[in-house]
Amino acid sequence: MGKREEILEAFRFRHACKQFDPHKKIAREDFDVILEAGRLSPSSFGFEPWRFVVIQNSLLRDKLRAVSWGAQTQLSTASHYVAILCYREGMRFDGDHVARMMRDVQGLPEDTANKKRERFALFQRENHLLDASRTLFDWAGKQAYIALGNMMTAAAYLGIDSCAIEGADLDASEAILAADGLTEDGKLGLSVMAAFGYRTKEPGQKTRQSMKEVVVWVT
Amino acid sequence: MGKREEILEAFRFRHACKQFDPHKKIAREDFDVILEAGRLSPSSFGFEPWRFVVIQNSLLRDKLRAVSWGAQTQLSTASHYVAILCYREGMRFDGDHVARMMRDVQGLPEDTANKKRERFALFQRENHLLDASRTLFDWAGKQAYIALGNMMTAAAYLGIDSCAIEGADLDASEAILAADGLTEDGKLGLSVMAAFGYRTKEPGQKTRQSMKEVVVWVT
Numbered sequence: 320m321g322k323r324e325e326i327l328e329a330f331r332f333r334h335a336c337k338q339f340d341p342h343k344k345i346a347r348e349d350f351d352v353i354l355e356a357g358r359l360s361p362s363s364f365g366f367e368p369w370r371f372v373v374i375q376n377s378l379l380r381d382k383l384r385a386v387s388w389g390a391q392t393q394l395s396t397a398s399h400y401v402a403i404l405c406y407r408e409g410m411r412f413d414g415d416h417v418a419r420m421m422r423d424v425q426g427l428p429e430d431t432a433n434k435k436r437e438r439f440a441l442f443q444r445e446n447h448l449l450d451a452s453r454t455l456f457d458w459a460g461k462q463a464y465i466a467l468g469n470m471m472t473a474a475a476y477l478g479i480d481s482c483a484i485e486g487a488d489l490d491a492s493e494a495i496l497a498a499d500g501l502t503e504d505g506k507l508g509l510s511v512m513a514a515f516g517y518r519t520k521e522p523g524q525k526t527r528q529s530m531k532e533v534v535v536w537v538t
Numbered sequence: 539m540g541k542r543e544e545i546l547e548a549f550r551f552r553h554a555c556k557q558f559d560p561h562k563k564i565a566r567e568d569f570d571v572i573l574e575a576g577r578l579s580p581s582s583f584g585f586e587p588w589r590f591v592v593i594q595n596s597l598l599r600d601k602l603r604a605v606s607w608g609a610q611t612q613l614s615t616a617s618h619y620v621a622i623l624c625y626r627e628g629m630r631f632d633g634d635h636v637a638r639m640m641r642d643v644q645g646l647p648e649d650t651a652n653k654k655r656e657r658f659a660l661f662q663r664e665n666h667l668l669d670a671s672r673t674l675f676d677w678a679g680k681q682a683y684i685a686l687g688n689m690m691t692a693a694a695y696l697g698i699d700s701c702a703i704e705g706a707d708l709d710a711s712e713a714i715l716a717a718d719g720l721t722e723d724g725k726l727g728l729s730v731m732a733a734f735g736y737r738t739k740e741p742g743q744k745t746r747q748s749m750k751e752v753v754v755w756v757t
Contacts, residue, residue, distance in 0.1 A: 322695065322696055323567065323568065323571045323696065325544075325695075326571065326575070326691075326692050326695045326696070327571060327574060327575075327578075330574065330575055330578040330579075330688065330692075331578065333578075333580065335580060335584075348542065349542065352542045352545065352546060354749065354753055355546060355549065355749075356545070356546075356549055357752075358746055358747070358749060358752055358753075359546075359549040359550065359552075359744070359746060360549075360687060361552065361554060361687075361690065361702055363702075363704050365554075365745065367746065367747055367752070369752060370752055370753075370754060371752055371753045371754070372753075372754045372756060373753065373754070373755045373756065374756050375755065375756060375757045376756045376757055379756055389661075420747075424745050424746065424747050425745045426745065442608075442704070442705060445707055446704070446707075446708055447672075453666075453673060454672060454673075454676065457673065457676035457677070457679075457680070458676070460676075460680055461676070461679055461680050461683045461730075462683070464680045464681070464683040464684050464687070465683050465684070465686060465687035465702075466687070467684060467687075468579060468580075468683070468684035468685070468686075468687035468688050468691075469549065469687050469688070469691055471580065472545075472687075472688055472691055473545050473549075476541065476544075476545045477541055477542065477545070483580055483582075483684075485582050485661070485665070486661060488664055488665075489665055499756070501754065501756070511680075525578070526584065526643050526644045526645065527577055527578060527586065527643065528577070528586055528639075528643055530573065530574075530577060533576075533577055533586070533588060533589055533590055534573055534577075534589075534590045534591075534592065535589060535590070535591045535592070535720065536592045536594065537591060537592065537593050537594060537595045537598055537718070537720070538594045538595055
């Protein structure tokens with residue numbers, strides 16, 4: 320099989336798996352690859368707004384299940400369940416997460432960091448990201464969805480199933496995570512969740528718009 | 539090389555490529571894989587909010603370049619340049635794109651579609667997605683970022699470079715696309731863009747938060 324077919328096979332394999340085999344655990348070495356796919360994902364200005372909280376505790380899973388209509392079977396059967404949190408105000412151009420990223424992770428000298436912060440401020444203003452806290456958090460969340468997609472793709476490449484979870488009362492779910500001390504006192508908010516494991520049955524036929532419907536060429 | 543290393547290699551290979559070799563074109567068979575990675579991406583309720591507009595026309599690229607400070611070299615050197623558009627009000631529970639997806643793509647009988655629409659309406663209300671047009675569009679855009687991530691990963695797997703582009707006046711860019719008749723009379727908005735091609739030089743060291751910083755286990 321050539322490289323083109325190899326990667327397409329992963330995209331074809333992936334489906335929204337609702338129920339996992341509760342007896343089949345993902346090997347640690349495989350799950351590390353899934354986490355690494357998230358960690359190495361690109362993000363706007365390289366500011367990595369995310370934190371990946373792997374929820375293996377059954378009490379916490381039960382609490383989340385009470386407010387997650389779309390994850391009833393996933394929460395009780397998934398080998399691994401991940402909540403992707405993102406920084407809220409820390410993602411402002413003058414926010415503490417952004418300052419920490421430039422200083423401690425990107426290792427920028429102070430004058431370079433200041434110039435980057437100015438460009439970033441212009442960018443955030445130009446695209447109205449500072450107009451509302453919700454808008455800023457949604458923008459951070461978009462980066463998290465890149466990581467989410469990459470984690471599901473890495474999983475599928477390894478023959479592991481997954482399901483992205485938006486079907487929950489996210490405010491209530493976030494409050495549950497906050498009560499367990501997982502949000503840095505509200506600095507982090509809940510963006511999206513994902514379940515990983517092994518399917519119990521084959522999925523139905525994948526439905527998609529055709530290439531002709533979703534692609535337009537301007538030549 | 540095992541499967542774990544194979545997929546990790548793609549994530550390590552990818553970087554935000556600013557300048558591409560203008561003489562090196564992506565083979566049609568490879569670019570089809572990149573588009574297919576986008577097309578097969580998951581989306582909330584399977585409603586595929588996206589359209590992929592491949593901009594190869596140099597006049598249109600020049601117009602976009604005038605309002606895209608973050609894509610100056612990408613627009614002039616990329617082998618392929620993609621704008622990802624998403625439906626705006628069509629993504630409401632009672633929107634026309636959602637109706638078309640359930641009827642023509644997912645092939646749901648009318649009573650099943652009605653039940654799904656009700657659940658979808660509850661979901662959109664529960665997470666306040668209908669409070670503002672901007673919020674609804676940002677939510678659609680999150681799905682587009684899954685496709686964006688998958689397209690860049692598929693590219694990297696094939697040894698092709700990419701760069702996600704947020705660094706632009708998106709309103710002005712959207713107006714340019716609208717003037718060329720690419721937004722279905724404003725039904726589609728511009729979510730994000732991406733350039734694809736081949737690097738001219740090796741990137742610097744990738745900077746990332748450590749595993750310990752981004753992952754929390756709740757066991």
